Amino acid sequence: MSVRRLDPHAERARRNRLHPRHLEFARPAWRWTSADGVTRINPHALGAIGPNGIKRIDRSGASVEAAAGGTQASAEPSRRQVTIDTPTAYVAVVPELPEGRLSDHDRDLLGLARQLAEARGGAETGVAVVAVTFQAEVAGLEEAGADRRIDLSSQVDADSYAPEARLAALAAVETALAPAHWIFADDFPGGGDLGRRLAARLALAGDAAARAARAATRVWQFADGQTLSRAGDRQDIQRDVARVLLALPECAEPVSDTRHAATLLDLDASAGDASAAPGVIDRGRVAVDPQQIPLAQAPFILSAGRGVSDWEGYHHAAKVLGASEGASRVAVDDGYMPRARQVGATGTFVSASCYVAVGISGAVQHLQGITKCQRVVAINSDPSCDMVKRADFAIIGDGDAVLAAVCSQLGQPQPQPESGDSRHEEVRHDAA
Numbered sequence: 001m002s003v004r005r006l007d008p009h010a011e012r013a014r015r016n017r018l019h020p021r022h023l024e025f026a027r028p029a030w031r032w033t034s035a036d037g038v039t040r041i042n043p044h045a046l047g048a049i050g051p052n053g054i055k056r057i058d059r060s061g062a063s064v065e066a067a068a069g070g071t072q073a074s075a076e077p078s079r080r081q082v083t084i085d086t087p088t089a090y091v092a093v094v095p096e097l098p099e100g101r102l103s104d105h106d107r108d109l110l111g112l113a114r115q116l117a118e119a120r121g122g123a124e125t126g127v128a129v130v131a132v133t134f135q136a137e138v139a140g141l142e143e144a145g146a147d148r149r150i151d152l153s154s155q156v157d158a159d160s161y162a163p164e165a166r167l168a169a170l171a172a173v174e175t176a177l178a179p180a181h182w183i184f185a186d187d188f189p190g191g192g193d194l195g196r197r198l199a200a201r202l203a204l205a206g207d208a209a210a211r212a213a214r215a216a217t218r219v220w221q222f223a224d225g226q227t228l229s230r231a232g233d234r235q236d237i238q239r240d241v242a243r244v245l246l247a248l249p250e251c252a253e254p255v256s257d258t259r260h261a262a263t264l265l266d267l268d269a270s271a272g273d274a275s276a277a278p279g280v281i282d283r284g285r286v287a288v289d290p291q292q293i294p295l296a297q298a299p300f301i302l303s304a305g306r307g308v309s310d311w312e313g314y315h316h317a318a319k320v321l322g323a324s325e326g327a328s329r330v331a332v333d334d335g336y337m338p339r340a341r342q343v344g345a346t347g348t349f350v351s352a353s354c355y356v357a358v359g360i361s362g363a364v365q366h367l368q369g370i371t372k373c374q375r376v377v378a379i380n381s382d383p384s385c386d387m388v389k390r391a392d393f394a395i396i397g398d399g400d401a402v403l404a405a406v407c408s409q410l411g412q413p414q415p416q417p418e419s420g421d422s423r424h425e426e427v428r429h430d431a432a
């Protein structure tokens, strides 16, 4: 009898797309971990359906073995170009685009859209995926799977909260293209709000059948022509594919083997009911102290470790950059930072768009806390440390000097360091 054993390290790397060895362990979609952490197996789907609709079964294990001893470059296959000249139908995706960029969740939504398009025949029957964006410039839509793109930035200010205006712009797209499906991120106040508004509007405008066909929310998988929505801890709702889908992260594998045109579609978006009186007036953003933002939600973190010695300079740099402060456990244990600022397995798990680690070696417990960060910058004197290996961008040098130079460049040089102990008050109280 053979017993199938799981390697917990490989499982962790496979689940975490940001893990440096993720590609080595990524498997076909017959077995996966859902958004709620439950391992799921689809007995009907051994292998994976590619965007061209062909089922691929890799029994060789080559993808794992080849990558295990190979390089990261060999794991990235060359992409096949897919072009649709005259689309006959559309699957529309409204990505969230935090900070103006495609997030992992957005790529999952586009992956789901490709699956739905392929289920309807894909490029052969002219079913195209169209990304509907409120930003003028969005990088990476070609690789993420968009055949067409609609730019609604002239209708709606991307930075403002204007649900009625967004809905009116989407209604114009609906009038012009009548997409077979609309896909949103099930997030609040982004796609979760907008998708429900659109679903309600479509239902009100339609016949009895349209009213009965409610939006599918919390969608986490499309398989065998149906979607699964998460209803509880371990319960799913299986149903036919709705017109409006609000999908969770990891609802589909992102597109990885094809490249698409993402051609700009010129629509008369003014056809929408943009004149509707807004029920919500956005008075603009309110400046907040970055230190008051909960660390787990902070978008920009400047984190310090044992390699920092000029602590006044570090606090000054965080202020100049408008960053929330974070710390390694050593910086906390040594008393330079409060416990609440510790990032890592026994601290806070952060999800910043940009995480700057100054003088932090990149111990595994620390790296566990930053897996969800979009961009990691390392400032370290040791080019071979793990944080530099993990980083998207690294500056090799003295951390204090680099921060001082950045502040000088921004016209706000550091004050002269004060003499004396700069350790955090919390520790002095403890000692007393």
Ligand SMILES: Cc1cc2nc3c(=O)[nH]c(=O)nc-3n(C[C@H](O)[C@H](O)[C@H](O)COP(=O)(O)OP(=O)(O)OC[C@H]3O[C@@H](n4cnc5c(N)ncnc54)[C@H](O)[C@@H]3O)c2cc1C
Residues within 6 Å of the ligand: 304, 305, 306, 307, 308, 327, 328, 329, 330, 331, 342, 343, 344, 345, 346, 347, 348, 358, 359, 360, 361, 362, 363, 364, 365, 366, 369, 379, 380, 381, 382, 385, 397, 398, 399, 400
């Ligand atoms: C059960 C357990 C849980 C843990 N949980 C956490 C946790 O949640 N979070 C956490 O952070 N740690 C945690 N740790 C501790 C962790 O293992 C490391 O010890 C810690 O992260 C190291 O902190 P550091 O990188 O600041 O220090 P070090 O590992 O000492 O690294 C200092 C770094 O600074 C660099 N450096 C030195 N001088 C300079 C300079 N002048 N300029 C620039 N760079 C310089 C060095 O090259 C080095 O890379 C945990 C450990 C255990 C056992």
